[in-house]
Amino acid sequence: MELTYIKDLPKHEGGKVTLHGWIANKRSSGKVAFLVLRDGSGFVQCVVEVTTAGEENLERAKRLTLESAISITGTVRKDDNQEGGYELQATDVHIYSIADENYPIGKKEHGVDFLMNNRHLWLRSKRQWAIMKIRNCALYAIHRFFQERDFVQMDSPILTGNACEGTTTLFDTQFYKEDQVAYLSQSGQLYAEATAMAMGKVYTFGPTFRAEKSLTPRHLSEFWMIEPEMAFYDLEMDMNLIEDFVRYVVSEVYEKCRTELETLERNLTLFEAIKQPFPRITYDDAVLIIKGKKEVNGKNAIVQLEADLAAVHATIAEKNAALAEYEEKLQAKGLKKGEINHFQNKVDTLKNELKKLEDDARNIPQWIASASNFVPGDDFGASDEKAITRLFDVPVFVYKWPSPIKAFYMKRYEDDDNYVKGVDLLAPEGFGEIVGGSQREDDIEKLLERIKEHDLPLEAFEWYLDLRRFGSVPHAGFGLGFERLVMWMTGVSHIRETIPFPRYYGRLFP
Ligand code: ATP
Ligand code: MN
Numbered sequence: 001m002e003l004t005y006i007k008d009l010p011k012h013e014g015g016k017v018t019l020h021g022w023i024a025n026k027r028s029s030g031k032v033a034f035l036v037l038r039d040g041s042g043f044v045q046c047v048v049e050v051t052t053a054g055e056e057n058l059e060r061a062k063r064l065t066l067e068s069a070i071s072i073t074g075t076v077r078k079d080d081n082q083e084g085g086y087e088l089q090a091t092d093v094h095i096y097s098i099a100d101e102n103y104p105i106g107k108k109e110h111g112v113d114f115l116m117n118n119r120h121l122w123l124r125s126k127r128q129w130a131i132m133k134i135r136n137c138a139l140y141a142i143h144r145f146f147q148e149r150d151f152v153q154m155d156s157p158i159l160t161g162n163a164c165e166g167t168t169t170l171f172d173t174q175f176y177k178e179d180q181v182a183y184l185s186q187s188g189q190l191y192a193e194a195t196a197m198a199m200g201k202v203y204t205f206g207p208t209f210r211a212e213k214s215l216t217p218r219h220l221s222e223f224w225m226i227e228p229e230m231a232f233y234d235l236e237m238d239m240n241l242i243e244d245f246v247r248y249v250v251s252e253v254y255e256k257c258r259t260e261l262e263t264l265e266r267n268l269t270l271f272e273a274i275k276q277p278f279p280r281i282t283y284d285d286a287v288l289i290i291k292g293k294k295e296v297n298g299k300n301a302i303v304q305l306e307a308d309l310a311a312v313h314a315t316i317a318e319k320n321a322a323l324a325e326y327e328e329k330l331q332a333k334g335l336k337k338g339e340i341n342h343f344q345n346k347v348d349t350l351k352n353e354l355k356k357l358e359d360d361a362r363n364i365p366q367w368i369a370s371a372s373n374f375v376p377g378d379d380f381g382a383s384d385e386k387a388i389t390r391l392f393d394v395p396v397f398v399y400k401w402p403s404p405i406k407a408f409y410m411k412r413y414e415d416d417d418n419y420v421k422g423v424d425l426l427a428p429e430g431f432g433e434i435v436g437g438s439q440r441e442d443d444i445e446k447l448l449e450r451i452k453e454h455d456l457p458l459e460a461f462e463w464y465l466d467l468r469r470f471g472s473v474p475h476a477g478f479g480l481g482f483e484r485l486v487m488w489m490t491g492v493s494h495i496r497e498t499i500p501f502p503r504y505y506g507r508l509f510p
Helices: 006-014 050-063 114-115 124-148 189-199 234-256 258-263 269-273 284-288 301-331 338-373 382-389 444-453 458-469 483-491
Strands: 016-029 032-038 043-049 069-078 086-097 183-185 201-209 222-231 279-284 398-402 416-427 432-439 475-481
Touching: 006 016, 006 043, 006 086, 016 043, 016 086, 016 124, 032 050, 032 432, 043 069, 050 086, 050 416, 069 114, 086 279, 114 444, 124 201, 124 234, 124 258, 189 201, 189 458, 189 475, 222 234, 222 483, 234 258, 234 269, 234 432, 234 483, 258 279, 279 284, 284 382, 284 398, 301 338, 301 382, 338 382, 382 398, 382 416, 382 432, 416 475, 432 483, 444 458, 444 475, 475 483
Parallel strands: 043 086, 279 398
Antiparallel strands: 016 032, 016 069, 032 043, 069 086, 201 222, 222 475, 398 416, 416 432, 432 475
């Protein structure tokens, strides 16, 4: 048997199909039941009327609880008022299983902990479904981008003896010899450098682990990273590739996931602007911009943040007024159950929105203070990235970083030892870093110096030094955090919603 999926209904307009799926919503009255069916490919309303489906099918439809599994046969009708533009006029309802009455996830507002504890069910909700569809679309686009450009996918090991980015965020396990610690990989880069010398242009796409105990909205302890590495590339070629790559993936998502972006109410400015060139600014200029000492297209970072703060205060006032209104409505006598639910939902939603806005009202003044007081030479914090990217509609490159704050393997400028050929790509609208890349040090003497300076165990890097002993060439690469990218494109406020089963400090279940 071939299954028919909701997404293919347009091909069957006027015809008869059987769909298989779960009940996402239901209402019924008298001689008709309206079922919203979901099958993983989409959502569609099915109308079960006594005149077309008969008493027995209508009775079955009325017994259905949320998340019950059915198959349903009927005629596909075009209906522009319906989501997706189609509706099913049912003639037959078959039940696979009736779900327990008390499906935990309803339409009302739930707390984050509750939702995370029910992640295995939460994934069925429409917003989560939309995020996962976008994640999948991006994943496929990423492979297509590299494969079409003759990159070879080479997996890096997950268990390693090397600490690539410094040892503070390493997960370790004592499994091998007693005196040998195995680490979970923080980055596949060093191995990608080795495979690039074998294959020319490579990319890894694998899980990486960082034992970060600080809970931020954009850090996971387990995330997926895309790390291309190219022989004979310099920093500029690296930036060109990053730009083509990010533009390609964003454009693909825009083209293929319009419905999903609508479901998420994602503002589309970014997707419309993505064709424009990504500005490239040096770290030193970025510092001036952050401190409000240099303008971008007539916009000043500090002034912009102050305007954002004023806007937040205005929205808080509006929402508070709306909240008071609904709370008053709830006090009225003789309300129907439906009305009470409706008003209570509004109140809960407004309270949630206000909580976020009040966080902003508290945070933005701190961001302004830390941006104005930024000390040149320091690494950017989340708020510094926000200050700068708030001024752009497209991602912006920051390159030529101070050597002391970057990794040992980055190549220094020939004419200035104080700076490395490193680059970060910061996503616009206040989002911040999504890519970190660099040209790598290809001179063995200099690399040895760096390893000493950074106090790294030389023995563990002997194999890596071989890459400079045998046919060393200029080469460059970058790392893009997959969930960061999905978070940015979907516009969700927390990275935990961008991966099916997120892992962050304190979260190992489900
Ligand atoms: P950040 O400064 O944002 O913590 P980083 O500089 O430590 O990131 P890199 O080592 O440059 O990160 O890693 C490359 C990319 O991996 C980052 O640009 C980001 O997209 C992603 N990334 C880094 N750490 C995490 C994390 N804990 N969770 C999810 N993605 C991450
Ligand atoms: Mn980085």
